[in-house]
Amino acid sequence: MPRKYRPFHETARGELHVLRERAVLAGLLRRGDARGYEEPLSEMRSLVGTAGADIVGEVIQKKDRPNPARFFGRGKVEEIADLVKEMRADVVIVDNDLSPAQVRSLEEALKVKVIDRSELILDIFATHAKTRQAKLQVELAQLEYSQPRLKKMWTHLSRLAGAGGGGDPGIGLRGPGETQLETDRRIVNKRIADLKKKISKISERKKREVQTREKDFTIALVGYTNAGKSTLFNSLTGADVKVDDKLFATLDTRTRLWDIGRNYRVLLSDTVGFIRNLPHHLVASFNATLEEVSQANLLLHVVDGSRTDPSRLIEAVKSVLGEIGCAGKPNVLLANKIDLLPDPVELRYLQENYGDCIPISAKSGEGIDRLAGTITGHIDQRYQELVLAIHAGLGKLISFVEERANILERSYEGDSVVLKVLIETRHAERLRRNPDVEVIIP
Structure with a gap:
């Protein structure tokens, strides 16, 4: 039996998830767009697959400037509408960010739900959020995304008000819609304020927790989503973090001890993956999770070395690092998945442009x-x-030393405690200048 087509008026705009829905993908490529070097919708296919929707069609438009009203040109909108009807699609997912007005105009023209890139990423994050911290952060990002769109969600009230004809909505229809809109805005604003307070407390607690690791050398894995960070994390630490060939499989930071030898204590953290045009409010919401990155002594920047466009991925990660204030932090670039390269000569680009790049295979x-x-x-x-x-x-x-150094050996000679320690140079220099400390081995 053929699938029944669901008219748009039967689809709630509030249903922002796309699990098991039939989706048409649409994208606009501007002149000089970096995506011109790859198949334009390849990343969007991965995102949609991770969200659980079924792709039934794709449309691309090459245009210098988007249409201010409907984003796509009139002819392209008609083409998308025809494809939606033909394939009985439930949703159109656009590989660009749209204004609230553009979303509404497209939905009126296409008669199905329209979701932009940011909305799709938020949906994926909401699905993958497992811990209380991650759920709070995703909810905050969703509310901040929805806040400027509340008015558009209430346009059905204005249509209802105008049903009797004429410009004035009439007695009994002037107040309730606007009152409800303002009520919703107050509820949303209050919830956003509450979430920010809760996340701030988590962030402060996380910061204190990270700062207690002063005696350890801390490393954070960063990189584009699906670059193989979790596989590398498991390989280096012996952990059993879930590894999925999906985007944003990791949302919560995990930290484990990496036994690197020579009495060194190294704590390695696996963090959420980044992506091109990651929504700004999502980055801001996940600051608590990214605390591990900002406090780390060193970043291991993992890039998928088997991709044909590694520099674009590297620059996207650098952009997000800049947003969270980590642009100048020491880092080592790792070209992962070299076992998937058919010819090692393909590494030449990375090694020529990023001289300190280390080719690895976490697998x-x-x-x-x-x-x-x-x-x-x-x-x-x-x-x-x-x-x-x-x-x-x-x-x-003695407590000062114990809190800031790894004690390798402890013994007693007369009235003195003799400590063999591994300690940061800045603290070592302070101890050398202290007349109450005898440095036996300089």
Whole structure:
């Protein structure tokens, strides 16, 4: 039996999810758009697949400037409408960000729900949010996205008011719609304020938690979504973090100990993946989760080395890092998935343009020893190994050392405590200048 076509008036605009819906993809390519170097809708297909919709058609328009009213030109809108009817689609998903007015105009023309790129990403984040922190952050981002669109959601009230003809809505129809809109705005604004308070508390707690790791060398994995960060995380730490060939499989930061040898304590964090044109409000909402990135001593920037457009992915990640204030943080670029390269010569572009790039395969282990050696070099620059003798009665001074150093050995000689420590250079220099500390091995 053929699938029954569902008219738009039967589809609630509030249903922003696309799970199991039939979707037509549409995108607008502008002159000089970086996506011209790849199949234009390839990333959108992955996003839609992750969201769970079934793709039944695709439309691309090449245009210097979008139409201010409907984003696409009149002819292209008619083409999309015909495809929607032919394929009995439930939703049109646009690989661009649309204004509230453009969404409404397209929905009126196409008679189906229209979702833009930001809305789709929010839907995926909402599906993958598991912890309380992630759920709060996604809800905040969704509300901030919906806030300027509330008026458009209430246009059915104005149509209802005008049903009797004439410009004046008439007695009994002037107040309720506007009152309800203002009520909704107040509810949304209050909920946004409440969420920001809750997330702020989580962020402060997270910041204190991260700051207690001062004696450890902390590393955060960053990179474009689906670059293989979780696979690398599992390989380096022996963890069993779920690995999916889907976008945004990881939303919550996980931290584990990486045994790199030489008495070094290295804490490695797996973080949420980035993506091109990641909605700004989503980045802001996830600041608590990204605290691991901002506080890390070093970033491992993982890029899918098997892709044909790695520089575009690298620049997208750098853009997000800039938004969260981490643009100048020390980092090491890793070209992952080299086991999928048919010809190693394809690495030449990355190595020529990013000289310190390390080719690795998280799956096969190739290049991991070189990576570990590079990390050890970074740690060597930051830490010193010292043997200190401190009078046993100087409890505060001993506590200072214990809180900031890894104690490798402890012994007692007369009235002194002898500590063999691994400590940051800045603290080591402070101890060298302290007359109550005897540095036995400089």
